[in-house]
Amino acid sequence: MSTIMKPHLNIYFLGPVIGEALQGFVLILKNCLQPTKDPPMRLKLFTILSQLLQKAKQTINSQGQFHSYLEIVIKDILAPNLQWQAGRTAAAIRTTAVSCLWALIYSEMLSPKEIFKVEEVLMPPVVATLEEDSKMTRLMACRIVSIFLNSCGKQFEPDKLNKIYPELLKRLDDASHEVRLAAAKTLISWFKCIRNDDNEKSVFKTNIEFLYRELLIHLDDPDENIQQAVLDVLKEGSILYPDLLAKEIEAVEHKHRIPAYCDQLLQHIQATGCRTSGS
Structure with a gap:
């Protein structure tokens, strides 16, 4: 076993054979990838596992x-x-672990039902990786959180949802343009998790009001792509409290360098017919 576990990439090049010896291989990984084990060895093994998962049908899932x-x-x-x-x-180990999780999801080896089962275990640490120094880790984390939100939908408890959106909001100020766009898309998924009924959304009202205000700041971003992405987020969020959002828009529109997006948002609210008449 010790010979196998030395960090050679021979495992990767065995291809379909890995799938034939899967039980032993997984047990080796379970033993050697515990947090108490040697970090350099864990990093190299996770790199191998990530490579295998990216070509799962030809390697680790060949059978x-x-x-x-x-x-x-x-x-x-x-x-x-x-x-x-x-x-x-x-x-670096966290980055490769996130990469492995993304490969599992991207390859569709995790069904929506299975994602729901593991969300409670994985969501908190994945959300925490949104703060990682690695741009790629933050980007994959955004995408994974979005898939969790889409898969679990309105089954999330309010407390859990309210712990997620502040971390996504931070990423709208990310140094990476790609991460900022991914965060915006994930916030759309976040809004979709809230039921549009008075009892449900009232629990979120303070948080939604805060989100509206922060998103309106980003709606005046110097980058047009970010503005459009945030506009899409606010359009989705406008369903919940259209009157409240309209008032927030009217309060800040005059401060925006490019008020056209505020106008588009107000027009959207009116066009969807969700704003209370006479407001």
Whole structure:
């Protein structure tokens, strides 16, 4: 076993054979990828696992059996390694762990039903990786959170949703243009998780009001693509409290360098017929 675990890429080049020896391979990973194990070894193994998952049908899932080991991979391998630890190697391990999770989702090996089952374990550490130094980690984290939100939809508890949006809002100020756009798309998914009925949305009213105000600041961003992305977010969010949003727009429109987006948003609110008459 010790020979196999030395960080050679021979495992990757074995191709379909990995799928034939899957039980042993997963058990080796489970043992050697615990947070207490040697960090450089874990990093190299996670890099291999990430490569395998990117070509899962030709490698790790060549026999169609990988699905049976998903719970072990997610709960015993990925989740523990997504937890924050100090140091560059630990940060690199989190990046490869996020990459593995993204590969699982992108390859559709995790169905929406399975995503719902593992969301409680994975969402908190994935949201935490939105703060990582690595741009790629932040970008993948945004995309993963968006998929979790889309898959679990209106089944999220308010407390959980209210812990997610502030982290996404921070990413609208990200140094990466790509991450900012991904964060905006994820905020659209966040708004879709809130039921448009008085009892449900009243729990979120203070948070939604805060979001409206912050998003209106970004609606005047120097970058046109960001403005358009934020406009799309506000259009989705306008369904919940259209009168409140209209008042917030009217309060800041005169401060915007480009008020056209405010006008578009007001027109959208009027056109959708969701604003209270006489307001």
